[in-house]
Amino acid sequence: MTEHALTPAAAERRLIELEKQLELATEMLKIARDKEVEAKHGYEAARRNAGFNKECPRVERGGTTVAERTEWIEDKAADEQRKYDIATAARQAAYDHLQTTREQGMMCMALLRSANTAYAMTTGA
Template sequence: MSYEWESAQFDSWTPVDAENAMRWVLRAMHDAQQQLREMRDAEVEAKHAHESARRNAFFSPDCPKPERGGFTVADREAFVEREAAAERRAYELATAAREAAQDRLRVLNSQSVVLAALNKNVQAAFNVVGAR
């Protein structure tokens, strides 16, 4: 990875370069908002699937029934957790994906603030020299 190339892309911008960067971040933010919406929906679906799997396991005829001298509440909970493990994993992965999408949108928002400031500076510099 070349840091000189990466930093060079931000050197000597023209107003057109600055405007293109603003348009890029606007499109990226729109896409990130869409992705976040989809990730939130997926997370809700995964949560409902997990809760449903837990209920189904709890009321399953195979579920241990706590009783004195027999199964304990911990045995029942272990059974329910084991039966709903795949749905819990899917829910946790969906939560992580939603959080990553949120982080991406936050980063893009921060980048848009920086790009707006750079755009303002570029416009001011070109106005001083009378270039357009």
């Protein structure tokens, strides 16, 4: 026999399942934030290292402009910037997943309340 999704027992099981998913989503967000910070530090270090590189163009009147120097530095740090961008997107996705799981939990709690009320009315409890 298949249990209906709106029975109090089924709603409680779903709520417990969502609680576990919420804990996992929270942990995944923490990990994603750590990776994002690590990637940001890597990107910033790559930019600094490029700026101090002996091959880095020197800004001078009639020669290299500040914009050209900045572009050279950014080009040298492009791989690290890409890693940082990917880590930022992953952190945002983890945050979105956490929010979705929270919203599902709230809907499940509302359904549980409704199911409990409906079952109480039909059983006279």
